[in-house]
Amino acid sequence: MSGAMRIAGKGRLVPARRVGFTFDGQAMQALCGDTLASALLANGVHLTGRSFKYHRPRGILSAGPEEPNALLDVSRGGNTHTPNVRAPVQEVFDGLVARSQNRWPSLTFDLGAINNFLSPLFPAGFYYKTFMWPKAAWTRFYEPVIRAAAGLGVAPKEPDPDRYANRYIHCDVLVIGAGLAGLLAAQAAAEAGADVILCDEQPAVGGALWHEIDTRIDGEEGFEWAQATAQALSGRDNVRVLTRTTAFSYQAQNMVALVERVSEHVAAPARDQPRERLWQVRAKQVIVATGAIERPMVFSGNDRPGVLLASAARTYLNHFGVAVGANVGVYTANDSAYAAAFDLADAGINILAIIDFRDEVNEGLRELAAQRGIDVLCGHCVTGTAGSLRISGMRARPRSGGPERKWKIDALITSSGWTPSVHLYSQSRGKVVWDAATQRFLPGPPVQDMVTIGACNGTDEAAALADEAMAAGKAAARLARAAHDGASSDTPSQSRPDLTVQTSRAGALLGAGSREVLKGGKAFVDFQNDVTAKDIELAVREGMRSIEHIKRFTTTGMATDQGKTSNLHGLAIAAEMLDRPIPEVGLTTFRHPYTPVSFGALVNHGRGPLFDPTRRTAMHLAHEQQGAEFEDVGQWKRPWYYPQAGEDMAAAVNRECRTVREVAGLFDASTLGKIEVVGPDAAKFLDLVYTNGWDKLSPGRCKYGIMLREDGFIFDDGVVGRIANDRFHVTTTTGGAPRVLHHMEDYLQTEYPDLRVWLTSTTDQWAVIAVQGPKARDIIAPFVEGIDISAEAMPHMSVREGQVCGVAARLFRVSFTGETGFEVNVPADYGKSVWDMLWTRARALGACCYGTETMHVLRAEKGYIIVGQDTDGTVTPGDAGLGWAVAKKKTDFVGIRGLKRPDLVADGRKQLVGLHSRDGRTVLEEGAQIVADPHQSVPMTMIGHVTSAYWSENCGGPIALALVENGRQRIGETLYVPMAEEVLAVEVTETVFFDRAGERING
């Protein structure tokens, strides 16, 4: 046998198909098809872990995804592992390694269990009250200690080695849940010609039919009928059946996210098998048939290992052939526990008593119990249990009072009724409605194109459920097709299958029923977060009135199971304490995801190199060959510096800076944003989006332009060349290209739609090689055809079209270094070969390649700003010392009114200035704050900050740019930069550090 508790001849698993797994190092046998929970139970193991807060021994409660207790760490034996895996969800495969969590040194002897005896010291909310003082001790002492003691599994430290897949899919009808209702609905929709997806979180369809063996459909046992029906549906072209697939998120416009566990149950997944697959389904119609979840009873000691949901015990018996115990007690307020008791009794398990909280139970059930010799004690309550690592006894007495009776048991199955799974309906933004008659929340009207059916809709009676499901399937198909074709056609109606259902789910109890029964022990409401009925009472006593507050104070329902088995009990206890009806106390929101979803499934392919697209320029390979270090600028990889043998970054940058000014340098400027602005009204349009005027710019000339937002702050800058009367070549900052184009399109399309202008992004079309330095002209001269590049014929700020290296080029005479400079624009496909040719000559002349770091230093030496570094969205052209670039005579441009705002014209604005470190050697830290008086008390009055700071090899010292209050009036003053180690004195200077006369640029 695969486990002592396996009953021969029971269940649907094949006895010969065995697999081996380990639990806390102990080798165990299971059958193929077992879940970790059923396999452990088959081996007589109930104790699976220690609880979150009190470290109480806990066991398996359920047989489904609602499991709060049995969370295990699962691995395939390698380095990686998955914590907090729900034992009833994980299927066992050969070689599976399971470990219990939150115990030390071992599961059976856990030192943390002292918390259980200290529990009076930390009731709900104790963190808020106890650890208030001293403040610093919270982060240094209390929190680390509490975090180490509490908690569940341990997150893996290694990167996830698994692969995850992702699919988008559209369908007519998505049916969620493949129980009786879901299967019938899917069948009806498929018959009517709809494209159907049917998904179910279990490894096989059937839902409640897994345990309800007394349901017969068309003469077959329900479970068998379900498998055959799903088989037939899978065979159709218009149906996709997905098992092991959880619909976890219902979003707007019928977008539903599913996660399919593709290889979680496979011993040796094939190389091409992803671990999980995320399905993002857009359905025209959604049918939610998610069923209901059984609730446990609330009583003292209801959390001991061996206390299970009645339906779970029935599933373990009827599907897995496993007995949850040999001597079993039953505590219920619901009829369905009787069916469980009878199944167990019929399998030869000793049922000691059925304790029914209700005063009466229907005569038929009494009769069936009597036939099996089972005691039924109505109007009784369980007052306590015994046992430490496993339940060993229970006590019960009449609710009205009276003598207590005791039973020796090794398992106790309970049911307080069924909670409709309205999670997905609620996620779809529907509002649930309280049904007082049946004591449950049910879905209200749909707010999306969806419908709820079956047990999650509160439809209990089998024939009604079948009719509802088939009608829903047919209607959904009709509505979906109407959305397609604009027409609806009638389809032949199906006949309802012949149904016999014996299990009744009548009866419900919310909360403990009476506070009287809870004396003398912990009665748990939320098992995973260790919240007891008393904690909820305490929350109410402390003044919490809304369930939202009670939830946060006690943390009930806030664990990873989101209170699937506990929310309604918590609510009912609070309502009783507050003496208000349940709907007035309110129901908390059901959040996405329905069950925990791995980050891997959500992140999917989007990690590592695929996290974000990488953009490389046409010359990238050349930079690699020259040994460049790269820097990420937005999505671009840009050469940062080109170290030579033995050089560190500082040495390389200093050499590059010197070489450019002494000889020349080549720089890849391809990442600059480029927009072609074309049309008869192009100049007029640029007049509107730039602060300066463009009408008078002659073709062949360039101009530096500043773009503002309407509020008057600098948005972007760049050089614009006029190629022809109706054609401009606009450049933007590297990071700004998309937003500048968006901004321009916005004004063109919505404010000035009558202008005849067309905008085209050409960033990727042009490769740009900046050649800067005294020998720049020498370098390019042999390669240029059709352009006179002499200083006279082509002065600074001009643009010509011609050929470079035999390739059609736009040649700009521009400079971001203050040196004589050209920017060679060639079609991107030729970028690498043109670069190679220019570099061969440049190297022969003693020039270098330089990267972004040198570019930054050289431009700072000249006081040229970088938008986004020296400006931050609160800087005007005037603040940046660029007031000259704002046309005085224009009557309109974007930002013209913003610039007149009172704050923007007031005194005391921060202005861009240079800073000179008084010690002549310390490079300031970018972002460092600046103060006028270093001796003032803390917090000091900060009057500005450093925006750019570098070592300047060409100036022989550190240089910096800063935004400082009234900066231009302070030139010559000494200010201070307080740092952690010392206070640095700085002198305020002009922004230009090198070649103040600006003669080199015209060489």
Added chain:
Amino acid sequence: MLLIACPYCGEERPELEFRHAGEAHVARPDPIAEIDDAAFEAFFFLRDNPKGLIWERWRHVHGCGRFFNAVRDTVSDRFITTYKAGEVRREVVRDDEGGYQLKGEER
């Protein structure tokens, strides 16, 4: 993820193709240079933040590139209608069943 009907492309496309572009029907004053501070404040800073219907601009940035107007319910995120830039504001009313009706259009 939302589905948005681009009035230029004439079909519903996933939200990923679009970019939100602020409130719709905020006219840029002309001549803007002359307006007083209060008018500038109203134009530039003040925006509606209603629970319910909102008129806003979207751009089919990864599609046709056009800006257009949309009426959306901020509670359900449902798009009631979309229409081209420059068209007059579409009036929408809630009907008794909690649905929406475009004014001037009978069901």
